[in-house]
Amino acid sequence: xxxxxxxxxxxxxxxxxxxxxxxxxxxxxxxxxxxxxxxxxxxxxxxxxxxxxxxxxxxxxxxxxxxxxxxxxxxxxxxxxxxxxxxxxxxxxxxxxxxxxxxxxxxxxxxx
Amino acid sequence: xxxxxxxxxxxxxxxxxxxxxxxxxxxxxxxxxxxxxxxxxxxxxxxxxxxxxxxxxxxxxxxxxxxxxxxxxxxxxxxxxxxxxxxxxxxxxxxxxxxxxxxxxxxxxxxxx
Numbered sequence: 169x170x171x172x173x174x175x176x177x178x179x180x181x182x183x184x185x186x187x188x189x190x191x192x193x194x195x196x197x198x199x200x201x202x203x204x205x206x207x208x209x210x211x212x213x214x215x216x217x218x219x220x221x222x223x224x225x226x227x228x229x230x231x232x233x234x235x236x237x238x239x240x241x242x243x244x245x246x247x248x249x250x251x252x253x254x255x256x257x258x259x260x261x262x263x264x265x266x267x268x269x270x271x272x273x274x275x276x277x278x279x280x
Numbered sequence: 281x282x283x284x285x286x287x288x289x290x291x292x293x294x295x296x297x298x299x300x301x302x303x304x305x306x307x308x309x310x311x312x313x314x315x316x317x318x319x320x321x322x323x324x325x326x327x328x329x330x331x332x333x334x335x336x337x338x339x340x341x342x343x344x345x346x347x348x349x350x351x352x353x354x355x356x357x358x359x360x361x362x363x364x365x366x367x368x369x370x371x372x373x374x375x376x377x378x379x380x381x382x383x384x385x386x387x388x389x390x391x392x393x
Binding site for chain 1: 313322324336371377380383
């Protein structure tokens with residue numbers, strides 16, 4: 169049973185437009201959420217995170233929104249750049265050990 | 281400073297052999313995690329070390345998998361009698377607990393023939 173789901177396996181966006189990546193979770197004990205970006209043959213790179221006490225966190229071109237009642241979070245990238253093309257994973261933690269539960273990833277392709 | 285490093289970057293082994301994968305966490309990070317990503321799958325948690333506490337092994341898929349962390353720093357993940365389904369990318373992450381953001385190494389790509 170997947171506790172964190174990314175229902176879109178891929179997303180294609182034109183350069184300069186907004187990319188919106190979505191993530192849903194089922195475990196109400198999760199209280200911290202993260203987005204990671206992964207290039208082929210590399211480890212995941214941390215992008216941005218949000219605590220459950222907030223509903224929005226912004227860092228440059230990246231904004232994460234959290235809707236606790238819907239158990240949904242999204243990552244907005246604006247403007248999108250070709251270098252943003254990668255696989256994006258959302259992750260959640262809430263257990264005492266803070267181990268992460270990951271979604272299956274969304275492959276973002278930003279076209280020039 | 282230096283990030284998380286892992287070695288080897290790639291490992292090809294024959295079914296039934298034992299393998300050891302190494303992780304050097306970010307200096308000063310007290311918590312260390314192992315995850316793996318099998319082909320076409322998401323990342324799954326394997327094991328977690330925090331300071332001198334007993335590790336959380338709840339994610340290990342079988343008793344062929346074990347890990348240790350020496351001196352609160354370097355960790356070794358050992359897979360005994362490897363099987364083809366063990367083929368995956370094994371990722372190590374560390375954090376300065378109780379900080380929740382984990383920083384990942386580049387991974388070890390294991391292929392069991």
